[in-house]
Structures are given as structure tokens and as C-alpha cells.
Amino acid sequence: MEDNNKSGRKKEEFNLAREIWEWVYTLAIAIAIAFLIKTFLFDIVRVDGSSMYPTLENNDRLIVTKLGYTPEQGDIVILDSLYKKREAYYSQLASEKGKDELTFFDKLLDRPKLPEALKKVYYVKRVIAMPGQTVDITADGKVLVDGVELNEEYANGVTASIDSSVSYPITVDDDSVFVMGDNRMHSKDSRSSDLGCVPIEALLGKARARIWPLNAISATK
Numbered sequence: 505m506e507d508n509n510k511s512g513r514k515k516e517e518f519n520l521a522r523e524i525w526e527w528v529y530t531l532a533i534a535i536a537i538a539f540l541i542k543t544f545l546f547d548i549v550r551v552d553g554s555s556m557y558p559t560l561e562n563n564d565r566l567i568v569t570k571l572g573y574t575p576e577q578g579d580i581v582i583l584d585s586l587y588k589k590r591e592a593y594y595s596q597l598a599s600e601k602g603k604d605e606l607t608f609f610d611k612l613l614d615r616p617k618l619p620e621a622l623k624k625v626y627y628v629k630r631v632i633a634m635p636g637q638t639v640d641i642t643a644d645g646k647v648l649v650d651g652v653e654l655n656e657e658y659a660n661g662v663t664a665s666i667d668s669s670v671s672y673p674i675t676v677d678d679d680s681v682f683v684m685g686d687n688r689m690h691s692k693d694s695r696s697s698d699l700g701c702v703p704i705e706a707l708l709g710k711a712r713a714r715i716w717p718l719n720a721i722s723a724t725k
Contacts, residue, residue: 547708548715549582549626555685555692556580556628559658559724565716566628566724570709575681577649579631580711580724583683585699587706590622626708629683629693630658633676635704640673641665641695647684648673661689667696677701 551564559580560566568582575581584590597614598606606614633639633649640648645662647654656663663684665672674694676682680701685691694701711724 547582549628549708549711551628554690555687556630557687557690558660559630559686560628560711560714563716564714564720566711567713567715568709569712573707573709575631575634575704575707575710577631577634578725581629581631581681581683582708582711583627583629583702584706584708585625585627586622587703588700590618590624593619593622627683627685627692627699628711629685629691629702631681632684632694633682635676635678635680637682638673638675639682639694645688658686660687663688665695666692667698669697670695674701677703679704681707 547568547570549566549568551560551562551566554562566582594606594611594614598604598610603610632647632654637650640651641663642648645664647656647659647663674682680703682694683702684693684695693699713721713723715721
């Protein structure tokens, strides 16, 4: 009788261990799927600040799509504001290691040592001009792209230069876009030499819809 009890306890212990393993395995799969969705398909981001007012407001939540996204003029996009500075850091690091460039895995391994000042900081902005187009800002606040004035019903405030070191007209770099916030007097954007034209690779994706607050749910445009 005692042997039967021992056998029953072992079976119980075995089943418990198997159940724990199944939970861990399922959780790992769920985390991996969530990571892939967040990295490649879509994300939910929070608007921080007033640079897109009145189109978007502080603490709005947006759905951002990523897969296969190609920017177009007028899109509201999420961008990595420190992309160029971080890539310059990686280029210097590769040179120090005797490499032409760092691979994705090199950057992944180096991430814990990445300086705090180079970690991703996302901006929400609107695409004003595409690669190769010319942007000009007139003295009376009009925005011209390739000599044609934009109809900017979304813009708030006067559009003016915000950086004395930047002169107009500006021709947008290849594989880059020129962006501005809708709240023109309170936006750090491509008018600043600190950000400048934004590489398309630095775009996280397009903001498709506002899902918070509930009374303001709408497509973004």
C-alpha cells in the first residue's frame, strides 16, 4: 500500500512539472509573438507634448502601422529623433573595432552600453516634403514645396524659421523626408539643424488612428 502511495506522489509531481513547463512555454511563445507584432506590424504610442496641436493633443494614444509603410506627403508619422546621432555613434564604434559597419546583432549586443543620450526618443510629426523636393518658408509664413504653396488647414500659428543656422530654400536629402509639427510655433522639427531632414529608416510608421481619449476616437489626417 505504501509503494502505491509513493507512485501516486511521483505521478503528481511529474504532472505538476509538466504543467509548469507548458505554462512557461506558452508564455514564451506569447511574448515572442507580441515582440514580432510590436516590431514589424503595429504599435500603440502616446503623444507627449503639444507640437501637433490642434490635430493631436498631449497624452493621445495612436495606432501606428509599420509593415510595408512608404511615407507620403501629409502623413502623420512617428520618428526616432536620435537616429542619425546613434548611427554616427555606431559608425565610430565600427571603425574602432576595425569593421566597415556593425551588424544588427552587433548593435543588439552593444545596446546595454549605449549612452543614455542616444537612446530612442520618438517624435510625432507631419511629412511636409519628400526626397529631392525643395522646401521654402516665406516671410509671411507660407510653406512652399517645389514652388507651390501648401494648403495647410491643419497648421496652428505662424510658420517661421526656428534656427538661424538653417537657410531656405532647403532641398530634402535622398532617402529622407522634411517634417514639421502642426503647432508651428511650438515644434522642434526639420526646421532645426539638430533634427534636420529625417531618414526614412528613422520612421517607425504612420499614425492611422487616435484611440484615446474615447470621446476623440478618429482616423488621423
